[in-house]
Amino acid sequence: MTLGSLARPANRSPLGLLGWRPSERLVFGLIGFVVVLGAWEAASQLKLVKKVVLSSPSLIWDAAITDISSGVIFPHIAVSGTEYVLGLGLALLVGVLLGLSIGLFRRLNYLLDPWLSALYATPTVALVPLIIIIFGIGLEAKVVVVFIESIFVITVSVMAGVRAADAVYHDVAQSFRASGWMRFRTVTLPASTPYLLTGVRLGTGRGIVGVVVAEFLTSNSGIGFYIGLNGSLLQTARVYFGIILLGILGLVLGELVRVVERRFERWRPQIN
Amino acid sequence: MTGTRTALQARGVRFGYVDPTSSEVLLAIERIDLEIPEGQFVSLVGPSGCGKSTFLKIVNGLLSNHEGEIELLAPKAKGSAHAMVFQDAALFPWYSVLSNVSYGLMCQGMSKKEAQARAMPLIKMVGLAGFESKYPYQLSGGMQQRANLARALTVDPEILLMDEPFAALDAQTRELMQAELLRIWAQARKTVLFITHQIDEAIYLSDRVLVMSARPGRILADIPVDLPRPRELHIKRTPEFVALADRIWELIATQLHAHGQPGA
Amino acid sequence: MSRSLNDASGRRVRPGRLGWFDSHARLLYGLFGIVGFLVFWEFGSRAGIVSEYFFSRPTAIIEAGIVEVQIPRFWVDVQASLTEFIAGYGLAIVLAIPLGLLAGWYRRVQYALDPWLNFLNSLPRIALLPVIVIAVGLGLASKILVAFLGAFFAIIIPTIQGVRTVDRRYLDVATSFGASRRRVFLTVVAPSTVPFIVTGLRLGIARALIGVVTGELYAATVGLGVMIKFASDALQTDRLLFGVLLFTLTGLVGVEGIRRLEKYFQRWRPIKAGANP
Ligand SMILES: Nc1ncnc2c1ncn2[C@@H]1O[C@H](COP(=O)(O)OP(=O)(O)OP(=O)(O)O)[C@@H](O)[C@H]1O
Ligand SMILES: [Mg+2]
DSSP states (O other), X not given: OOOOOOOOOSOOOTTOOTTOOHHHHHHHHHHXXXXXXXXXXXXXXXXXXXXXXXXXXHHXXXXXXXXXXXXXXXXXXXXXHHXXXXXXXHHHHXXXXXXXXXXXXXXXXXXXXXXXXXXXXXXXXXXXXXXXXXXXXXXXXXXXXXXXXXXXXXXXXXXXXXXTSOHHHHHHHHHTTXXXXXXXXXXXXXXXXXXXXXXXXXXXXXXXXXXHXXXXXXXXXXXXXXXHHHHHTTOHHHHHHHHXXXXXXXXXXXXXXXXXXXXXXXXXXXXX | OOOSSEEEEEEEEEEEEEOTTTOOEEEEEEEEEEEEETTOEEEEEOSTTSSHHHHHHHHTTSSOOOEEEEEEOOOOTTSEEEEEEOSSOOOOTTSOHHXXXXXXXXXXXXXXXXXXXXXXXXXXXXXXXXXXTOOGGGSOHHHHHHHHHHHHHHTOEEEEEEESTTTTSOHHHHHHHHHHHHHHHHHHOOEEEEEOSOXXXXXXXXXXXXXXXXXXXXXXXXXXXXXXXXXXXXXXXXXXXXXXHHHHHHHHHHHHHHTSSOOO | OOOOSBOTTSOBOOOSOOOHHHHTHHHHHHHHHHHHHHHHHHHHHHHTSSOHHHHOOHHHHHHHHHHHTTSHHHHHHHHHHHHHHHHHHHHHHHHHHHHHHHHHHSHHHHHHHHHHHHHHHTSOGGGGHHHHHHHHOSSHHHHHHHHHHHHHHHHHHHHHHHHHTOOHHHHXXXXXXXXXXXXXXXXXXXXXXXXXXXXXXXXXXXXXXXXXXXXXXXXXXXXXXXXXXXXXXXXXXXXXXHHHHHHHHHHHHHHHHHHHHHHHHTTTSOOOTTOOO
């Protein structure tokens, strides 16, 4: 027989999408985490970096334990939490309704489009001084800042979502003589859910930024105030502790949105 | 005109997909033994989901970790062992027709200029002259498949692997493309392993039709097609042709009945 | 101008003769929206329906702007803010795109970076301002750093995601032709990641601008943010809103620039009729 045998390289899958092993993800993730933490601590101990700038993991840990056990941090968490929940809740309510209406009604879209584009491109934190003039320095002002920071991403995402449904699905619904409401519920809504959730995810992040900026600029309590105050006292470890608290909040909220996303996205094929 | 060398030899090929979350194994191919002489046109038919695409991917080296052996002819100096014509055209949407067709040559390290010069005659051969600088979205489905075919032919493969290349085409374009493929095949003289769901397409094109069982796949029957070549389209209406088609259809029908509805 | 058969909600628009009004509806409504709102604002303010003290009015804002541009200090502020924005955003682009492509391509690099990227991304990096001021002072550098931190994550995360979600079919095609890893990267991964990078660039503009504004409001001696702060301390809402307007313009120019870039890189995509930006 005249067969030229052909050697074949093993796994040629370029991204290794096939040979995914969960343990590897964990191992390398842990390595990355530990290496950076270790390097940070070592650099700080060896005085390679200024403690007042980068602090160190152990100093941050100490600061966290102190302020948690003395209870100093809890009122700040309560204040920021209230501002955040109220502001974001309001933004969700108004943003979703507004996004749906603009997406559904062409003329409303035309009417508001220039304003939305402009506001979307504005770093709305620049409005914080104006909001302080109008609403004072209390809870209201901060709720408004969180609201304004998060509403546009939510509105714009929902708007895009309403248009995401392929025309052919609308045609299918129409061919079965689905009522307008039926079409909205069975086509528009499912197609726009992923966009809505993207909007919510972006909104939660922007909302946290809103809380921090508002409390930086005017406040006598809240996590942002705690961070700013300790910054001016050169208590860097406490600054990082405050930031980490916000990071944990961000992670928890992100994970929550992901759980909801998975619930709504079961019909979508997994990409890898 | 079948040569004496063997272009493809498969012995005891077996393959299962591993579910990444549950680690369960879905056996796609139970066992395939197969020998294709050089220059032969062989079709593979079988119920949906029986493992046809899977087998082609194994031959093409896109799936590893299979059991059993696959042997192919070593490629010529400037050629390739195998080339695949994918089910949906899978042209890179971001490249023009010319860049797409010359892609395989560039992968072999040829300069862009030379690769494009070599691609031109093939673009002409598949009837796409004048469309070199168009993007895939500017072509019809049939034209995309022609480009797809040209892309596979440029690398001068020892065996051409085709996975339902005409499935997405309308009936008329499909018949035209079948005749085109035979014309191109007569010119290029390649060994072809062709997957299709259409029995008449398989018979019309092939020297041999292999019928597969429902999943997990194995080869149920190996049916020679002794119709004379060159074949005209009206050969599909001759009694010999129809008898062959009936026989193959019956084989597949037993599989559908034995396993209920075929998987989508 | 192309016109789609489906309106915004996917409804079929009745085909028929298009009147002049129909074909210019978008423009007309948009103009009406702008002019109507401005007129309401202006006259509402003059009539006392809208509080001029809080919201000023369009003509007052324009007047304040005309006064402002004649002051040399204003141009110093503009220059400072622009420098901060361009430097921070530019630095983010230069670092985030190559790093993102790399991290997406080398699975293990991504695994190692993942925990930190996730954490740093979900944290409002604006909160690092106090530390950054301690580290590099009140000058331009602190604002550049904040703008950079904002934009960097906005760009790197979609870039990584883009590399990770490359269509399997195209990878199969490249692999079946025996393309080298380098070639797969250059001919498949890079082009199909472009839309993701563009998304990142667009988000990055907003983030970098937020960084500049917040940094200047919080701690700076020059910049448009400082101007806004002074205006607010003096309760000059017209001057304040003129400053905000300048940031809006910067954002709009940036977004438009990205749109052009996108159009250039996406020539191979069919043009969707009636698609909205
Ligand atoms: N990537 C994959 N991961 C897991 N299972 C797969 C994958 N691809 C295919 N399968 C399974 O393997 C079996 C064989 O699939 P294959 O694509 O080879 O079928 P086929 O014969 O080509 O079908 P069709 O004629 O419909 O194209 C199917 O049951 C399918 O569910
Ligand atoms: Mg198949």
